[in-house]
Amino acid sequence: DAGVTQSPTHLIKTRGQQVTLRCSPKSGHDTVSWYQQALGQGPQFIFQYYEEEERQRGNFPDRFSGHQFPNYSSELNVNALLLGDSALYLCASSPDLSGRLIDEQFFGPGTRLTVL
Amino acid sequence: AQSVTQPDIHITVSEGASLELRCNYSYGATPYLFWYVQSPGQGLQLLLKYFSGDTLVQGIKGFEAEFKRSQSSFNLRKPSVHWSDAAEYFCAVAPAADRGSTLGRLYFGRGTQLTVWP
Numbered sequence: 001d002a003g004v005t006q007s008p009t010h011l012i013k014t015r016g017q018q019v020t021l022r023c024s025p026k027s028g029h030d031t032v033s034w035y036q037q038a039l040g041q042g043p044q045f046i047f048q049y050y051e052e053e054e055r056q057r058g059n060f061p062d063r064f065s066g067h068q069f070p071n072y073s074s075e076l077n078v079n080a081l082l083l084g085d086s087a088l089y090l091c092a093s094s095p096d097l098s099g100r101l102i103d104e105q106f107f108g109p110g111t112r113l114t115v116l
Numbered sequence: 117a118q119s120v121t122q123p124d125i126h127i128t129v130s131e132g133a134s135l136e137l138r139c140n141y142s143y144g145a146t147p148y149l150f151w152y153v154q155s156p157g158q159g160l161q162l163l164l165k166y167f168s169g170d171t172l173v174q175g176i177k178g179f180e181a182e183f184k185r186s187q188s189s190f191n192l193r194k195p196s197v198h199w200s201d202a203a204e205y206f207c208a209v210a211p212a213a214d215r216g217s218t219l220g221r222l223y224f225g226r227g228t229q230l231t232v233w234p
Contacts (some may be wrong), residue, residue, distance in 0.1 A: 004159070033221070042120075042167030042206050043160070056221055090159060091220075105222060107152075107159035 002027070004093050004108035012083050012114045021076040021111045025093030031055075032074040033105060034066060037088040049074050078113075086115045118143050120209055122225035129197050130233045134198065137192040137228050139207030147209040149190040150222065151181055155203045163205075177201070202232040 005024045007071045012047035013019050025032050035043035049068035068074045072093075078085055089112075092105040119142040127133055141147060148167050152160040164175025171183040181192045190207060208222040 040226070041220075042208075045221050045223070048221060058221075067139045092160075104162050104165060107161070108158045109157070
């Protein structure tokens with residue numbers, strides 16, 4: 001089992017550019033969540049995808065968008081990059097238990113985004 | 117609003133010493149509670165979780181945590197720290213009231229960096 005995988009590992013962009021980050025969930029998982037972890041901070045929830053729909057969203061601007069594919073993999077897109085978007089972006093997958101219980105979220109290693 | 121407080125930004129202990137990392141949450145009902153560990157350049161690994169029942173929870177790597185409802189706390193403990201435990205530790209909550217509609221959303225504390233001296 002490969003676990004949660006993310007690509008790329010590192011990325012450097014300049015202000016105003018757009019970026020796409022990718023995530024493949026753990027086998028058997030159909031729910032993907034994205035988190036932003038700024039340096040010295042805990043992860044902050046961006047959004048969660050289930051059945052190719054955004055199920056919930058955190059307090060992030062519309063510049064942050066996502067997508068989930070039929071194979072459950074997911075992309076995070078960030079437009080008009082700002083210096084403050086520099087962070088570690090973490091993807092987490094979990095099985096959907098239809099609200100019966102919140103199970104563990106399995107995290108990937110993250111993508112380190114640097115905006116210059 | 118939900119919040120998670122980890123009051124200790126950095127803790128240093130000697131190898132073999134006991135460890136307690138503090139976590140307090142702010143929420144009206146009992147949430148689901150988690151402790152994660154993050155090593156440099158790595159993602160988050162779950163150490164243990166509390167949903168209900170016995171308030172003393174055992175996790176991996178010899179860690180345990182105790183849920184105290186009256187104190188809104190979920191402190192992480194280990195009786196004897198190993199050098200390999202040096203990492204950053206995050207407490208997280210998932211509000212129980214959101215169980216049906218916000219499945220899986222976690223709120224994290226800012227983390228406690230653990231340094232272990234030989």
